[in-house]
Each structure stands twice: as structure tokens, then as C-alpha cells.
Amino acid sequence: MTQKFDHIIVGAGSAGCVLANRLSADGTRRVLLIEAGGSDASPFHAMPLGFMAAMADPAKDWGYATEPEANLDGRSLPLPRGRVLGGCSTTNGMIYMRGHARDYDEWRDMGCPGWGHDDVLPYFRRMESSWRGAGPYHGGDGPLSVTQVRHPALLTDEILQSATAAGFPISDDLSGEQQEGFALSEVTITRQGRRASAAQAYLRPALKRPNLTLLSGAQVTRILWEGKRATGVEYRRDGAMAQVRADRDIILSGGAYNSPHLLMLSGVGPAAHLRDHGVDVRVDAPGVGQNLSEHPLVYAEFAAAADTFLKQLRFDRAALSALRWALLGTGPFASQVTSCAALLKTLPDLERPDIQLMVMPVRLDAKLWMPGVRRRLADMFSVMVIQLHPESRGQVTLRSADPGDKPRVHLNLLSHERDYAELRRGIRVLRTLFGSGPLASLATRETKPGIDRQSDADLDAFIRANLRITQHPVGTCRMGMDDAATVDPMLRVKGVANLRVVDASIMPTVPGGNTNAPVIMVAEKASDLILGER
Template identity: 80%
Template sequence: MTQDFDHIIVGAGSAGCVLANRLSEDGRRSVLLIEAGGPDSSPFHAMPLGFMAAMADPAKDWGYMSEPEPNLDGRHLPLPRGRVLGGCSTTNGMIYMRGHARDYDEWRDLGCPGWGYDDVLPYFRKMETSWRGAGPWHGGDGPIQVTPVRHRALLTEQILASAAAAGFPHSDDLSGERQEGFSLSEVTVDRRGRRSSAARAYLRPALKRPNLRLISGAQVTRVLFQGRRAVGVEYRGEGATHQARARRDVILAGGAYNSPHLLMLSGVGPGAQLREHGIGVVVDSPGVGANLSEHPIVYMDFATSGDTFLKQLRLDRAALSVLRWALLGTGPFASQITSCAALLRTLPELERPDIQLMVMPVRLDAKIWTPGLGKRLQDMFSIMVIQLHPESRGRLTLRSADMADTPRIELNLLSHERDFAELRRGIRAVRTLFGAGPLATRVLREARPGAERQSDAELDAYIRANLRITQHPVGTCRMGRGDGAVVDPSLRVIGAENLRVVDASIMPTVPGGNTNAPVIMVAEKAADLIRQQD
């Protein structure tokens, strides 16, 4: 079966949902959106505090694992990626953060004109309805709803008071004029207490349009070419192979793992590698799969006196909170549990923050509990220590020419000494925080890594054994010009025609914060570029 459309979008994740909406909104273009996953119908996809269950559902995940990490004691790291409408915006922790202005000026300076901070700010504003209202930094009528994390059980005031006592800067708005310091967390949750994913915010309204068609539960196996011109895709769905033809362009929006994988299987990638697997070379593009960057993360835990959010997880309270969320969209289950976010420079001479902290007044292994059944867990604070600008780079390569074989993903984390040093400084910053103000009076002990670990060598050993990733992979189809660039600043695949990539894979470097908002921004800007160039 062959069908014809103006645009074919591969992947209904954060970027794909935006593109489907924007490219179909004037009614003049026919758009096909193909998604391998299924519907975002679980209540855990809608309820903000259900994000851990949503993320852990293997039926909604691609199941990727890293290759053994040489600097992490040979560990394989799980690499969660949402396989569902909305992609990771349906399963992630909903933290809304843009990063620092310098992150985007760096893209511009790396050969991407039109992608500096002044260029992308209008698209951040366009995408959001901020609780702050419309203004020079924020939008007031965009699809994505942004609200603050506020609940008395989250102990926000105590954390901010300790940060001030420890001498850390404060910011009223990390996406505003002061993009550094401790601040309230913001999340993509609407005022009814529902997750504001790309599927809910962009795709659902657009599906009413007759010129947009969605095919879910179908996996694209290759891009079809005539010479170097992309003319359509082949996909498998309902037990059969189908083709769809694109009159204007094919747009890959599968993310930092799936987009380079599909490019290589379609003949666009490092020529020697493709030939090794018997794949005909359409475009010899050495940068496909290279330049993989991720935010490394280590967790710290502090045992504490007094109640934490664990109190809200007592069975009777939790049941009432679920009911309150379902009926009213309010209460502790209607938002996130990350009280405060911080972007910090751990050395005064740095031009932008190098460490992000996420402070949660609850232990990571907390579960619903019942009084009298087993021993109540110790109350703890958990803190995420995230390195924002790692030097290390990894690579994605083919395992075989079969789409069913997942690619080899080598993150190559901590291959630079600077990455260790910045994480150590982040750990020590957290110790400073918990040694000051109200938090200092509550701390019983440092549970992880433990106060006995003080030297660089001891902290490095802890980091190697415990480091994970934040699920922010970028860079594998790098935007730019010259050697190693895969797409140009208009996101067209260099060396091919009518083929674009629009997702996190095009980012030359990883922004200094959570990446979902930047991905949506990229897609908003890409939609304008596509419409202007048609």
C-alpha cells in the first residue's frame, strides 16, 4: 500500500507532535505522522506523581542499554526512551528548564547562525503558557502549560533558607534574567493538575484536522531514496510492510538514538560502517551517530529528623490524594516532588553554571506504606547532582543491518578528568547546603556517599560505581557546517535532498538543563524554517 503526503514525520515524540501540529495548521499541507508506540492512555501518563510508574513501564520504552562503560567499572546503563505518543514528554519528570543563554550562543558560534539565544527565545515564549504570564521572557498563550512546584510537604522554604545561609545565589526565574541560583522548580503540568505533554498539548488538538493522519504502532524501517532525494519511507504495521511517499520532505524526529539509527539503515552515515553491514551508501556522512553527549548524574542522600514527603505516601493519605487529583486536579499528587532546582557555578571564573542540583524531600526508594505493616523507612532527602557541560563524547553504531537489532550505544562517560572534577565540586556544594540553615538542624547523617568519603580518590570511586544518566542524550546528528556536521542550520541532512532531522540529535552541545523544553523549541523553530522554505 502506497500513499502520498506533503510531509512525512517519523516519530510522535516531543518534536514530532509539534511538527505535526504546526505543519498542518494552515490546512494547505497533508501530513503523515508515524509512531512506533501506542496511546498515552495510562492514568500514570496524566497524573504528575505517576511519572516514576510511567517511566518504568517496559511496554512504553525502547529498552535500550549502553555498552559496558569503561570508566564506570564496566557497567551497562539503562537508557530509557519513551515509546508512546508524546515520547519522553509523556514519561519524563516534567521539569521545565531552558538552560543558559550562553548555551545557545555557543551553538551559533559553532557554525549555526540563527540559533543564538536571541534567535531561540521567541520560540521558547511561543511554546508556553507560563504561570508567570506573558512578558519579555515568557509566553502566555502557548500549548505547553508551565506551573511551579508548590506544596507545604515539600519543605521548599527550608531548602531555600539553607541555600541563602550557605551563600548560594537565588533566582526568581531560571528562565528569566538571572539564569543561575536556587529557585522553585517548574514543571510542564497544567492548572488542572495534568501532565502537559507534547501529545496532549500539540497532537490531540491537531488530530481533528483532515489533512493530518497519525499511524501508531508502526515502525519505519528505512527512508526511500531516488538518488540522493528522499521520496518516502517504508514501515511495518499490522503485520505488513507499507510505503508512504513524500512530495516535499521526510522529517526524522525519533530522538538522539532512533534518528541516527534510521539514517544509517537507510544509507546515510559513515560509509565504511555501512558497507561493513552490507548497506548501500547514499550519503557518506561520518558524523551520523558521533558526538553523543549526556548529562551524567550522581545521587546523594541525607537521613533526616522530622517528616519528609514520605508522610504523604501512607496508604490512606495516598488514596485520598489520588482521589483529590482525579476530582479536583489538586493536592500533592498533582505536581512533582522536586522542591527546588539550582544552576550553580562551582568556580567563580566560569562563564555559566556547570552543576545542576535537584532537591527532593523524599528518598528515591519510597513507596506507599501502611502503618503496622513492616518498619517505616527512615526519612531522607535525595539530591540529584548533574554535570551540565560534560567534555566526554560517545557514539552510536550499527549492530547489524536489521532494524530489530538495537544499535550499539557507547556513552563513554567520564573520559575526561574535568568531568570527574565538576561532579566532585557538585557533591561538595550539596554538603555545604546541608550544613547550613534549617537543613543542618535536621540532618542525622549523610547516607550517600557518606561523610567518610572526603578525598578526590574516594569521591571518584563513588562516582564510578554510582553514576547514571539524566536521559538527556543529544548530538548524534549534529547541526553545523564542515566536517562532522550532519544537518545544516535549516536542519536539512547535508548531502541529501528533501530530508531533515528535527529532534535532540541535532544539538551541537547539550543545553545546561533538562532538555525537553529545548527539543520543543527546536521543533517550533524548525516548523517555521520548513514553511518559509517551501
């Protein structure tokens, strides 16, 4: 017999784990959470410094990549997406950041009432257990642990002193009153030195409830309908197909690639595109898969004149640090290596920061080393220069009507001159930082882009050849009141009944910072919207 639930949540990523917890909390609603991936039980997932290994595990990733990008010299970019309980919150770099208050007021002003900064701040507070304790901007007893990055090997004092010498503001709290400047990084890591993924923070405590069912290793292939009412989903597990039904609603929480893909496979999307692939059109929804926005970044590097975090990666030290982490949850492996985060305006008349810098006192290709066994690489500083509000927009489309085929993704990066200009200004701001204070002597030379690249044309060529992404895709099931919006401000898919989308895809624009915290906020608010309905 086909099983029936009140709510079916598709995707156990950051949003899905929150929804599973909140919707099942009263014990009366039957909730099914379906996840294509499997267990998050791995030391590389739990150990904060293991995040690069966690992200690189092909068994825990969807294996997506862009189509060749015309403005990136024809390069195809990898698109890491966690296929595991907790989704990207299990594999990401754990940086906690909300963005600027104006980012959310912009959503409100674009036709999303109830989504301004004052509206969403209570949900940011509700989700947090902040190292700061409870206050007007932070929560003290929420499910998600937020701690601060601090370790002498990360050179945080020297970086902040250099920022001050260069004339940049210093902020005690980029989520508080001063949402611009340099600050110590905040991360979703517990006080016991473990990753605080959505699976650990929200899902694990809820799984003991008899009214919550988790179905992992199951990929949803289509939505089931009665007319224009969503009634259930079909999924493939262990090579067999099965169906489940929902009395109340189906909630898609697959993220900015998977949610629009599933909608289109199920007949909700641009009609002509669906017909081209032999998909029966349920609703002509032209905005599905459109409006894809992603933070572009370039890495800069500076040769270091002193020890960086690479010193901690000598094999014997690393072994002791791993043991210390396992036993005590402390030491250099119990946190991240991103010392400082900065949100900066590169022009004085901007209303909010346009560039984010993430400073790491270690080279990106750092490896364990040991004298006489493997040589130590040269010490480097690595810095991410991230554009916060790109103009370029891409799209997600069908490759075919086969659910096993990956969607086509065109990010369409650098399609606007402003995007080049802001990245150029970010590189020049970074040069000012490394030419000031202690960094002026700690960094001996700029190795990437290289001090010889000074002109706009030279920097543009470097950007085209080296641009990457921060893995912050949003916008492909945009929220709004206009005809092109996929969901309304209640996150209900327009034109059908009993179907919602709750994940990064509903964001009209990408927030000016890392997106994991905003996704969790969206799910917290969505749970209230759903529970408040009669």
C-alpha cells in the first residue's frame, strides 16, 4: 500500500533538516523526509579542518558542473553540492554570515512582504546558540551553535592590525549594528569542536520522534498530481520505484539546482522548453530555472616571510592535533583556517558592501609534510576576493526528460561590465591591505594575480582565467508577486496546490555573504508559515 503523510519534504539539506524538526515537533503531523544521499558519519565531516576532504568526496556529491562558460574562456566550472544528510551544511566551510540588512529589505521592496530585515531577524535569533549569548541581534539557546575562529597560528591580530593601518573599519559583529569592515570569522562549530551541520543540529534530535520518518538513499523522480494539486512523489531506491502520498503538502528543499529540475521534470516550468523535451506541461511557469545568481570569486596569493598555518601540518604535529581533537575537541583542527572575514565598500557612495574578503594564512594546496619524507611547500597567504551582488544571471534547464540526467547549468558569469569592475576593485583593496601594517613585512610579494598585473585589461584577463564560485547558488524558483515569480511570499508554487519550495532557490537575490545561515533562516520562517495555516 502507498504510505501517506501530512508533509513530504524532498531533500535533507540545510532547509529540509530544519523543516523536519519544526514540522514534527508537536507530535501530531506525520512528516516524511526523503534524501538521495546517505549517512554523514565520517570524521572528515565532523572535524572542522577536514572540510576540504569532505567537500572533495565524490560519493557525497551530486557531481554537477556548468556548461562551458563563454566569458571564462570556455571553462566548465565544478558545482559541488552535498549529496548527504545535511546537504552542503555537512560539506561546506562552516562560515556563518548573514549579509547586510539591506539585502532583506531589498527582497521586501521587490514584492516579498514579510521578508524585510526586521521580519527575518527573529528567525536568525531563534536558530542560533551564539558564543556571544542572547541579545538584540543573536540567540543564545537555538539549535545551531555559532563560535568564533581564534588560534595563534591564524595570525588574526596581525591581519586586523593591518586592516586598521590601511584605514578599513573593524567590526565586532558583522551581523549587528556595524555590518561593514573586518572581523574575526564566525563558524557553525560546536563548543566541543565538532561541525554543527543542519543534520546534527536539527535532524538528529528529531529522529527519535515516531511521527518523523527519514528515507535516505532515495532520489525523487517526479511529483504526482491530481489535476493541479500535488498529491505525492515518486522515487527510486535500490533500483526500484515507489510512491508516497501527502495529505497536506509537498515541500521541495533540493536547492537551487535540484528544486527547479524536479519542477520541470514534473511539468512546472517554461512551457516551450518542457515540450521540447517531451514533458507534459502542467503549469507554464516561465521563471522556473531562471534568475540563477552565484557569488563569483578569485583567489589571490602572497608569499609569506614567516610561518603560516602550514607549520601545523607537519605530520607529527598533525597527528597529535587530530588526537587532541578526537579526545578533547580542542586545538588547531577543531576550527577553521579562515582567520578574518571582511565586508567592504569599494566606493564611498555605496549603500552596502560590494566585496567580501576571506583571509587564510595558508596556501590552498597545503599538504601534510615531514622532513626527509615529503618536503614542506613554501608558506603563502591565500585570500578569497568575492563579489557580493553580481548583475549576471544564469539558468538551470533540462538536459532531457530522464530524471537520471543531470540538469544543464549556465551561470553566465561576467556578462556585465560591473561584475568585472567590482572584482578589480576588490583585488586593489586587497593590495592595500597587504601593503599596510604587519602584513607589509609578513608578506614578501604578491604571487597571484602578480604585481605586474596593474591595468584593467590585465586584471580582467586574470579574472576570466581564474574565476571560481563560492557555491552559493540562489534564485531559480524566485519568490515574488509578479508573473515571473515561481513562488509567492508564503513559498507556495503558483498555479498549483499543496506544493511549496523552501531553500536557496526562492531568494530573489543572493545575500551579501555566505548563504548557509540565510537558508536555515528561510526554513525557520517557512515552518511558521506552514504551521500557521489551517
